Amino acid sequence: MPLRDTLQAELTDALRQRDRATASAVRAALSALDNAGAVPAPGAPADDRARAQSEHVAGATAGLAATELPRRELSSTEAVAIVVDERAALLHHAERLARLCRRDEADAALRGATALSRALAVERADG
Numbered sequence: 001m002p003l004r005d006t007l008q009a010e011l012t013d014a015l016r017q018r019d020r021a022t023a024s025a026v027r028a029a030l031s032a033l034d035n036a037g038a039v040p041a042p043g044a045p046a047d048d049r050a051r052a053q054s055e056h057v058a059g060a061t062a063g064l065a066a067t068e069l070p071r072r073e074l075s076s077t078e079a080v081a082i083v084v085d086e087r088a089a090l091l092h093h094a095e096r097l098a099r100l101c102r103r104d105e106a107d108a109a110l111r112g113a114t115a116l117s118r119a120l121a122v123e124r125a126d127g
Contacts, residue, residue, distance in 0.1 A: 002076075003080060007029055022108075025115060036072075083120055090110075
């Protein structure tokens with residue numbers, strides 16, 4: 001099962017259990033995967049101020065579907081690396097919270113990291 005599908009299943013489970021911390025961590029990992037797949041628009045200027053703008057909405061790009069582009073497919077290795085980084089950030093955050101005696105928040109971060117670890121274990125077993 002692809003890592004994204006495993007993360008979606010983890011998110012569904014977290015939402016069913018009403019575990020906000022785990023759901024938040026899994027959503028962040030899914031967003032990181034989405035962001036990594038973003039591609040620059042062809043012919044897009046390097047400076048956002050130079051792009052064509054809508055006269056009605058500040059900062060908007062003019063034209064129907066002007067910002068819609070297909071996403072780049074991430075390799076399994078790239079996806080795993082992104083989720084590993086997200087898990088490491090959660091573990092570091094949990095450690096800092098524990099040092100500050102914020103045990104409940106540290107436990108919540110650890111639950112999120114555990115969900116990401118489960119998803120990575122499934123990916124490694126399938127890979």
